Amino acid sequence: MVPAAWIADTFDGGPDSRQAFAASPDDNPMPGGMYRNQVWFPYPGSNVALCVGMCGQLIYVNRAAEVVAAKLSTQPHSHEPHMLDTLRAFDAVAHELSGIRSSSTNDPQRPSPPAQEASPG
Secondary structure, eight states: OOOHHHHHHHHHOOTTHHHHHHTOSSOOSSTTOEEETTEEEOSSSSSEEEEEOGGGOEEEEETTTTEEEEEOOOOSSSOOTTHHHHHHHHHHHHHHHHSSOTTTTTOTTSOOOOOOOOOOO
């Protein structure tokens, strides 16, 4: 069991959590995101949370879409060069399963899931 207070603290963050993340000297592929209690929030808001493990393992939580997904991996290196591709794939799955534009409605810089071509006929 995880205490409700820890969950609230993780998803709500502190008053300076996003500012501290943005001020990090590292490259930031998640503008508007934050990191709190071992959990990554890749977008503004707290609808999508990521738990990133070693060698490509990833847990994806999209609260708005009510979708949780896991990626099990045994990549040879701990560096995950395609993590953002995996994130986009999970976002697209959440979009399809929920019928909503998963957590991207407030982020104009974030690409929408790929459009599907109309079927002939």
